[in-house]
Amino acid sequence: MKIAFLTPEYPHRRTGTAGGIGTSILNLTKGLIALGHQVVILVYGQDKDAYFEEDNVQYYKIKNIKIKGLSFYFTQKKVERLIDKLYSENKIDIVEAPDWTGFTAFINPKCPLVIRENGSDTYFCHLDNRPVKFKNKYLEKRALKKADAIISVSHFTGTLTNKLFKLKSPFTVIPNAIDVLAFKPFPKTDTRLTILYFGTLIRKKGLLELPEIFNKVHAENKEAELVLVGKDSPDIFTNSKSTWALMQPLFNANAIKKVNYLGAVPYKDMQDLIQQATVCVFPTFAEALPVSWIEAMAMEKPIVASNVGWAKEVISDGINGYLVHPKDHTTYANRILELLEKPSLQKEFGKAARKKATTTFSAEVVAKQSVEFYKTMVTL
Incomplete structure (x- = not known):
């Protein structure tokens, strides 16, 4: 099959940095190519229009059209023309796009269009308890209603999305994928007791809860260190330009001495940082199906994560990790302490986590599921 992905981001040196959407497409792409x-x-929002090929993948950089008040619409129509051209030339069979901000709301391609729900702006605003822009909600709902089919990365995300938009759209659950060969365990050489968080530093991912949790951990275990990896971000509730700046006063004077914020690091360096950690923590309030959790699981890391919504679709509490509500600071800290103090439990959870990652979230498994879904929509 010939599958096109329309996206605002993709992790490639010629297309810029990317978050969860781009990373999930990259991993799925690897699986599809291998099959x-x-x-x-197709990456829109680029600095110029360009085409290149690399590692058996064709890339189209798309520069947005700038017309005051009409940029979004005319850029969509530009993309539509490109998709139709590729389809008419037999270069693609189907196109997939994310639900974020409803970019496909006014795109009417000649080929089937699939929306993959990784979490719309409406979805994340709801989980984050803040208002959504009317424009974004309108476009996202229109895009979902017009799609030929919908994939959701978790049952929770698909169900909540339908509820928020008052839709009854059928959806098929196909999770995000990771490259289990890239994220595989290797010997840990760092003997320190390190607690690793990696991801954006932002309120919705529980970063303002983490200082209180670590204060409690430090009170019981003075050797434990907290390592933070990821780009800093502004805080919409306080208008602070830095979530890290908001976090620092929440640590007590002794605990903050054991905190190391590394900032953003190259994606290729994450494997080593994960492997050297003792425990990984993800106290988030808002996700769809987090790739970061699965990466840590694939590297046999014990995890203490949020118990909100989607979490049970990734981690089985007490089997391959612990699930705790981020605001329950005491229980969260106790779960971390239990893992820090029990190497046998670390190993038990880690082995079970790796098994779940390879059997459920590997790029090969998810690619096969995606292709079977695409085949139901395409006449080859």
């Missing part, structure tokens, strides 16, 4: 399928990446 012998062809992939086309």
Whole structure:
């Protein structure tokens, strides 16, 4: 098959940095290529229009059209023309796009269009208890209603999305994928007791809860260190330009001496940082199906994560990790302390986590599921 992905981001040196959407597409692309399928990446919002090929993937960089008040619409129509051209030239069979901000709301391609729900702005605003822009909600709902089919990365995300938009759209659950060969365990050489968080430093991911949790951990275990990895971000509730700046006063004077914020690091360096950690923590309030959790699981890391919504679709509490509500600081800290103090439990959870990652979230498994879904929509 010939599958096109329309996206605002993709992790490539010529297309810029990317978050969860781009990373999930990259991982799925690897799986599809390995199965012998062809992939086309259409990245809008670029600095110029360009085309290149690399590692059996075709890339189209798309520069947005700038017309006051009409940029969004005319850029969509530009993308539509490109998709139709590729389809008419037999270069693609189907196109997939994310639900974020409803970019496909006014795109009417000649080929089937699939929306993959990784979490819309409406969805994340709801989980974050803040208002959503009317424009974004309107466009996201229109895009979902017009899609030929919908994939959701978790049952929770698909169900909540329908509820928020007052839709009854059928959806198929196909999770995000990771490259289990890239994220595989290797010997840990760092003997320190380190607690690792990696991801954006932002309120919705529980970063303002983490200082209180670590204060309690430090009170019981003075050797434990907290390592933070990821880009800093502004805080919409306080208008602070830095979530890290908001976090620092929440640590007590002794605990903050054991905190190391590394900032953003290259994606290729994450494997080593994960492997050297003792425990990984993700006290988030808002996700769809987090790739970071699965990466840590694939590297046999014990995890203490949020118990909100989607979490049970990733981690089985007490089997391959612990699930705790981020605001329950005491229980969260106790779960971390239990893992820090029990190497046998670390190993038990880690082995079970790796098994879950390879059997459920590997790029090969998810690519096969995606292709079977695409085949129901395409006449080859």
